[in-house]
Amino acid sequence: APIGPDLRVTELDTAALIETIGCGRPGTPMPYHDRAAYRDGRCFGMALEDFAPGSEPIRGRVFSDRDVLNVVAYLQTYMIGVGEPTLEECGAFYNDPSASACRGLR
Numbered sequence: 001a002p003i004g005p006d007l008r009v010t011e012l013d014t015a016a017l018i019e020t021i022g023c024g025r026p027g028t029p030m031p032y033h034d035r036a037a038y039r040d041g042r043c044f045g046m047a048l049e050d051f052a053p054g055s056e057p058i059r060g061r062v063f064s065d066r067d068v069l070n071v072v073a074y075l076q077t078y079m080i081g082v083g084e085p086t087l088e089e090c091g092a093f094y095n096d097p098s099a100s101a102c103r104g105l106r
Contacts (some may be wrong), residue, residue: 007079017072019043024057031060033068 012020022044024032032038037104038048038057049058078089087105091097 026057031058033063
């Protein structure tokens with residue numbers, strides 16, 4: 001079972017996807033990728049100091065605004081509302097139809 005929501009059936013719009021990537025989801029394994037997240041109130045109106053020690057959001061790799069928009073465009077084009085992944089789709093993603101990551105789709 002996935003550890004997070006299924007993005008293939010999400011109802012998040014573009015703004016919510018940008019927020020989720022930038023701010024992550026506190027209390028979950030979803031990290032934040034915005035360099036200024038939790039510094040200026042842009043993420044849920046909160047700062048890192050608002051979290052109890054050990055419960056702070058997880059920082060991921062910093063993404064540029066362009067990177068975030070590219071991730072959102074990818075999700076909206078290839079994942080959201082597309083249905084279950086296929087072996088062909090997986091092989092195209094990895095540029096290798098026999099990629100080990102696609103094994104479960106065979």
